[in-house]
Structure formats: C-alpha cells, structure tokens
Amino acid sequence: MSAPQRVDSADRELRSVLCPAGNKLQRKPVKKHLSDDTKGVAFTATQCSILRRNGVSMNASYSSEASSSCESSPLSIASSSSGKRALRRNGSNSSSSLRRNQAEERDEKSGDCFSDGRRRCAWITPKSDECYIAFHDEEWGVPVHDDKKLFELLSLSGALAELSWKDILSKRQLFREVFMDFDPIAISELTNKKITSPEIATTSLLSDQKLRSILENANQVRKIIVEFGSFDKYIWNFVNQKPTQSQFRYQRQVPVKTSKAELISKDLVRRGFRSVSPTVIYSFMQSAGLTNDHLTSCFRHHHCITKEEACN
Structure with missing residues (x-):
C-alpha cells in the first residue's frame, strides 16, 4: 500500500x-x-x-x-x-x-518516538490506530501465497477508492463474513442481486459498482485457477516468484505505481477484472509482499526479507 x-x-x-x-x-x-x-x-x-x-x-x-x-x-x-x-x-x-x-x-527518524523504541515507516505514527500499526507490523510487505488471502488483499486494495485503510481494517472481520472469507469460488457462485443486496451494501459500506467488481473479479480468479492451478502461481509469475526488495530511505521515494504494476493491471483488465488500476495493483503488491516497500530504517524491512528466505 x-x-x-x-x-x-x-x-x-x-x-x-x-x-x-x-x-x-x-x-x-x-x-x-x-x-x-x-x-x-x-x-x-x-x-x-x-x-x-x-x-x-x-x-x-x-x-x-x-x-x-x-x-x-x-x-x-x-x-x-x-x-x-x-x-x-x-x-x-x-x-x-x-x-x-x-x-x-x-x-x-520519524519512527524514533514509538514506545517500543522501534523505527517504522513514515506513514505510521504513534497516534495511528492499533489495527493500522498491527497491519504494518505483521502483514504489510509479508509475501502471501494463499489464494483466499491474495483475493482478500486485492479486493481491499480496490476498496481504497471509497474507504481509507483505517475504515477497511476496522471492518475487516465484517468484510470476511460478508464475502465468505474471500473464497473466490464461493463468491463467484453468487448473483449480482445477492452481492448488491441492501444488507451487504449497508454492512460493507461499498457502492454497488464496487460490490459488482468483487463478484466479477471472483469469477475471473476462478478462471485463472483453472488455467494456472492457483491464483498464487499466476500473480507471482509477474515477479519471477521472488518479491522485489526496495531500498527506499525516505517516504517520498516510494512510488504510487510502477511499470510492473501497470503490466499486471493491463493483463487483469484484459482478463475481465474491474477496479484494478495500476495504483490499486501497486497497493496490492505492497500489502501482499510482492514488493517490500518498508523503508530501510523500518524494523520490518529486514523481517520481510528473512520471512521470504524462510519460505524458500
């Protein structure tokens, strides 16, 4: 993100x-x-x-x-x-x-004032919500290889057009209940009428357009699973199964999109995905660990590298 x-x-x-x-x-x-x-x-x-x-x-x-x-x-x-x-x-x-x-x-040096003495990325401050800090400390930048989790992060990244990360993370459990733990196969079996029902729309706070895009994306993920064996294999092929290790010192150096994000976005659009602009895809790549954009001064930068090495 x-x-x-x-x-x-x-x-x-x-x-x-x-x-x-x-x-x-x-x-x-x-x-x-x-x-x-x-x-x-x-x-x-x-x-x-x-x-x-x-x-x-x-x-x-x-x-x-x-x-x-x-x-x-x-x-x-x-x-x-x-x-x-x-x-x-x-x-x-x-x-x-x-x-x-x-x-x-x-x-x-923006992270020096945390009570635990650890430095964090500039977009996290001691005044940030606990769920936001936990997301940064435990998930953001960690390589994800589970299809449900990948689809969840893709859907949440798309929701950033309407909601903030703070709102999304505070309602994350409700999202999982509404979208059946983001199982793309289960969601693809729903109809437009069910996915845009007043109950789901009210609970998720998402527009009908965004809800339909989640349903359509689930249908396309299901096709990708048939073609590639898993959504994981498909998406990680774009980075040769290895996350990009950025070396950014300052927050202003972190881009909002890259040529790789544009390439993935173009292929997803070609396959029928919606709400997958290059900016959305790069946010997804950051949260799913396809790229490690933690600042080099952040304690999580090295942790994400070692976690990927452990997986290999």
Missing part, C-alpha cells in the same frame, strides 16, 4: 539567500580558517551567516577574527561530504540542499 504523497516542506519554503541584483552593499569577505579536521575548507563571514540562518551546526573552532554572528554557534562540518559539496555551490543552492537534507533526516 502506498502512503499519501507528502509535499516536502523544504521544497515549499525554498527561497534565495543571495542579495538582490544591483545591491551595492559590498563587504570584504573575511576567511575563517577551521580546525585540522576541516582543513582545506574556508568560509567567508557571509557564508557563516547563511549557514547559521539555516540551522547548520559545524563543530569547528574559529579564530578570534570570527564575526559575532558565527561566534555564538560553533561550527562543525558534521554532515560531511554533502555539506561540503553544498557549500561549493552558490548561496541559493546551498540553502536549498541544506533544507532538503534536514527534511530528509527528519523523515528518516
């Missing part, structure tokens, strides 16, 4: 730190020489002021000539090579790079 796309506050707040064109105020730059661990890198007073305004801390000693704006905050080139590269650019680019790096560091 894909978390909602976040607009990086660093990108929204970018602004030039260079003086406006035509500014006649000129000051003679005073070079500040740093300690041995930062040898070869010198800053002007203007650069020091820019760094301080952007909250950059650089542990390095200054000579007595340092300006007051820099003396109150000892500098150190902690953020290493990326900081040095940024400083070689002009002031505007330096500011942009520093803000972006700070935002990325906050993103990567």
Whole structure:
C-alpha cells in the first residue's frame, strides 16, 4: 500500500539567500580558517551567516577574527561530504540542499518516538490506530501465497477508492463474513442481486459498482485457477516468484505505481477484472509482499526479507 504523497516542506519554503541584483552593499569577505579536521575548507563571514540562518551546526573552532554572528554557534562540518559539496555551490543552492537534507533526516527518524523504541515507516505514527500499526507490523510487505488471502488483499486494495485503510481494517472481520472469507469460488457462485443486496451494501459500506467488481473479479480468479492451478502461481509469475526488495530511505521515494504494476493491471483488465488500476495493483503488491516497500530504517524491512528466505 502506498502512503499519501507528502509535499516536502523544504521544497515549499525554498527561497534565495543571495542579495538582490544591483545591491551595492559590498563587504570584504573575511576567511575563517577551521580546525585540522576541516582543513582545506574556508568560509567567508557571509557564508557563516547563511549557514547559521539555516540551522547548520559545524563543530569547528574559529579564530578570534570570527564575526559575532558565527561566534555564538560553533561550527562543525558534521554532515560531511554533502555539506561540503553544498557549500561549493552558490548561496541559493546551498540553502536549498541544506533544507532538503534536514527534511530528509527528519523523515528518516520519524519512527524514533514509538514506545517500543522501534523505527517504522513514515506513514505510521504513534497516534495511528492499533489495527493500522498491527497491519504494518505483521502483514504489510509479508509475501502471501494463499489464494483466499491474495483475493482478500486485492479486493481491499480496490476498496481504497471509497474507504481509507483505517475504515477497511476496522471492518475487516465484517468484510470476511460478508464475502465468505474471500473464497473466490464461493463468491463467484453468487448473483449480482445477492452481492448488491441492501444488507451487504449497508454492512460493507461499498457502492454497488464496487460490490459488482468483487463478484466479477471472483469469477475471473476462478478462471485463472483453472488455467494456472492457483491464483498464487499466476500473480507471482509477474515477479519471477521472488518479491522485489526496495531500498527506499525516505517516504517520498516510494512510488504510487510502477511499470510492473501497470503490466499486471493491463493483463487483469484484459482478463475481465474491474477496479484494478495500476495504483490499486501497486497497493496490492505492497500489502501482499510482492514488493517490500518498508523503508530501510523500518524494523520490518529486514523481517520481510528473512520471512521470504524462510519460505524458500
């Protein structure tokens, strides 16, 4: 499943730190020489002021000539090579790079405040519902090879067009009762009249169109089982029976769809499936473990890899 796309506050707040064109105020730059661990890198007073305004801390000693704006905050080139590269650019680019790096560091450390001390993906917070946290910790990204469970996750991913994951997970047991544990063969034997009955519609909170798509998809899954032996074999063939192991550090790097999702979506549509857009399919791939999109800082990233190795 894909978390909602976040607009990086660093990108929204970018602004030039260079003086406006035509500014006649000129000051003679005073070079500040740093300690041995930062040898070869010198800053002007203007650069020091820019760094301080952007909250950059650089542990390095200054000579007595340092300006007051820099003396109150000892500098150190902690953020290493990326900081040095940024400083070689002009002031505007330096500011942009520093803000972006700070935002990325906050993103990567977003799970530090959980009571159990574990880091989690950025879309999970300590304030998330327990069922949502449990879904992330126990299911999301774990490879699934059971036809009923695969069909359940495909159907729930399709329901995201009308409901949130929070609503879906809170009513999950009701969904299982209404749709007979998501047994595609049992559902395919229902009629449109039964699947769209007021009782089912009221209980599931889904529209008639979405209910009919679940019925139609069950019919198509039944055909796939006859052709391939199982829905599991069919769907896992698209990834050569091995989940894709992503290496995303930040939530903004996680896509909402991929070329593989588009390929699967196209084949499903060709077979008569409904509500299987590339975005829906990629959410299904994430939840069913066809791709491991846990951030590398999340404790579940490695767990999902080891679980797949255990299955093999």
